[in-house]
Amino acid sequence: MGCEQSGKTCLLQGNEAIVEGALAAGCRFFAGYPITPASEIAELMSMRLPEVGGAFIQMEDEIAGIGAVIGASLAGVKSLTATSGPGFSLMQENLGFACITETPCVIVNVMRGGPSTGLPTSPAQGDVMQARWGTHGTHPIIVLSVSSVIDSFEVTIHAFNISEKYRIPVILLSDEVVAHTRESITIPDKSEFEVVNRIRPGVPPEWFHPYEDNSRGVPPMAAFGDGYRHHITGLVHDVHGYPTQRPDEIDAFQRRQFRKITNGFSEIQMTRSVMLDDADIAVIAYGSVSRSALRAIKMARERGIKAGLLHLTTLFPFPRRIVDPVLRKCRAVLVPEMNLGQISREVKRVNLSAKVEKLNRLDGQLITPEEIFEKLLTL
């Protein structure tokens, strides 16, 4: 287990690659609670973090896990927690706290069948809308997905980078297939990927307003202990961080949350196009299903069908500006998902006149290339 040496090829599970990605991104704190199929992340973190001077703690439940993660991040340390459906449900309230306090952190949800205890050892993609809307209130959030071991490594680094840069919690959706599939990976050298750290205040403490707007909409963030004694609250707050009920301050605060993300769409919205240039039919997929979709479009191409794939890494903010041209160009788009249609709705919303077809499985089994191929033949 583990693959600390860069340049060495080793065999890792998706869950293990998330750990390596997190460590590479500078994560030095993990708090969580055991749950299938995410536990390997905690296990490996408990081994690796103390080696690099970080800290791991197994908390009494997932509520405590994310609480500790937010606390550690406020103390200036990049932090991660990992869970699956039931634990992710428990985390929702504190997730909102991370949103309103603009605290960077990464939350991995390895999706399994639900609702409730559901199918602990089988894959599903039923938590997509929960990831977007699970915590209450109007809030932006970033949801990324992974489809392979290499993805698990690379997208985890992106997740931390975006979280730090925009001061926002990032949810990383994996699924049981990706989490437990072992693939070969060569951990790149540190010089080969970018690591982004949150911007800290440069002004003297008496000039520091922790939530003051700027052109990016992302205020610099002081860590507890840095000498900038400030207040953090889950109440809507003014630029000083103090609770406010003034409508103008509330509105400015809420809108800034969205503006800062909108400003970053071009780098936040990550997708990959495969054989889309001349495609007249497209599959839009994410997570492990995108692997089946990739094979299905190759099968279709062999039969002379001009099929292409739009693989979504970013699910939210939904990359509508990338999806839209695909919908305009193709006579039909297929969205296969291991749910009854969550991303397919988002796709449909982009262009109501486009032909958007669904292919769904709810039985705890990965959708196969054959199924997608067969469906493509009917479109």
Added chain:
Amino acid sequence: MNDDRYEIRFGGSGGQGIILAAVIVAEAAAVYDHKYVSQTQSYGPEARGGKSKAEVVISSREIDYPKVIKMDFLLAMNQTALDAYFYDFKPNGLLVVDSTFVEQLPTSRVIAIPFTRMARELGRELVANVVALGAVGRLCPAVSEDSLQKAVLNRVPPKTVELNSRAFAAGAEAAAAFDLSSLPRSITPDEEQEI
């Protein structure tokens, strides 16, 4: 499809070391043979005794779909696993069974070796999976025997290296006694074969 996927499935009961065996094959192919691999498994909630299935896909190119589509190679360590996991077997695939526990064979493209009995004779029933890996190394064209042996010895506890290398050698030797070319080329007649 224009690729060279080689698809392997191992089936047995929980505790027989099926998943570990598949991980070792994947490691041999990835780390020592520098091929693309994808290794997956499925298991029930019970830690011991339930059916367990592990798969490895090996290719010289990046692997899209990570699981087995049509098996080139099936290793079945008991009858229940064989019955459950024989589906998706390619007509020209190769079935290897542990004849200690398997009596009914669904195909004539089969090689039967008593892995568990051999392991008992070596002194530890627990190394039946390594005996089987010895046979895999000899019979499976997608992974080299050398790499597989290295991967086995790299994974096992240092104190058991000697026992495990004997187990691996015993499996390889038993497999060497079979002539693959004497097996029927395919389990379906030529004219019925689809590409």
Added chain:
Amino acid sequence: MTEKTIAESARLRHEYLRHDKKFPHVWCPGCGIGIILGSLIRAVDRLGLNKDKLVLASGIGCSGRLPVYVDFNTIHTTHGRALTFATGIKLANPALNVITVMGDGDATAIGGNHFIHAARRNINLTAIIINNQIYGMTGGQYSPTTPYGSLSATSTYGHIEHAFSISDLAITAGASYVAKGTVYHVPALDKLITGGIEKEGFSVIEIMSNCHTQYGRRNKMPDPVTMMKWFRDQAVSVTKAAKMAPDELAEKFIIGVLADRDKPSYTTEYQHIRDRALKVAKNE
């Protein structure tokens, strides 16, 4: 008040209260929380703690509004979860002094699980629990410490559940230091809080406080003075209680330091884990 104490009080206010925070505060006139805030500030001052390295975390409720007034690193978290955030802060930067302030419902109902596990782990935090025996901010519903038989917004026929003792719970769960005080016995309270902050490991200071607005009003103690008198009459010091028979103590509660034990804190233990992990990693 003498001139000297007035000057001292002004100094403490200037030194420790935030100058840019809009007053008035949210608490009712006569609320016990203000007394506790004063005690906490005096304890911090007495210990000479660096404000930059001091974190004050709270949950939700009237107690949750305490940190915002104080010039430390402050955080007002979610209901019941102050200890979880504090755990992350402490573990991420053990050089910080982390104090949490919670209410009875906050710490022992919704946050009960975190409370017993923080005590079991013996993580180096100070937990000030303001026990006013009621949910004050939400309008006077019963809490885990509302006495049997008393009236509240959700026990209008009389309360049929039994209160549990926060201090006893903390002792059983493994806290290094457990003390109980009241807002009537203020000089003693200053010392109890000082002792808790100084102690390595998990420290709990349970403070009986008056919510005359929501609890007292419904239970024949409608003003702060009546409630103060009740604390005065019900509280028995540890030393005095040792000489009393159990039936004499039946209606009373004991104040003072109830447990003070030396055992390594979680952060100390975790440093050993780091050292061990580093050694293993080097040998590989």
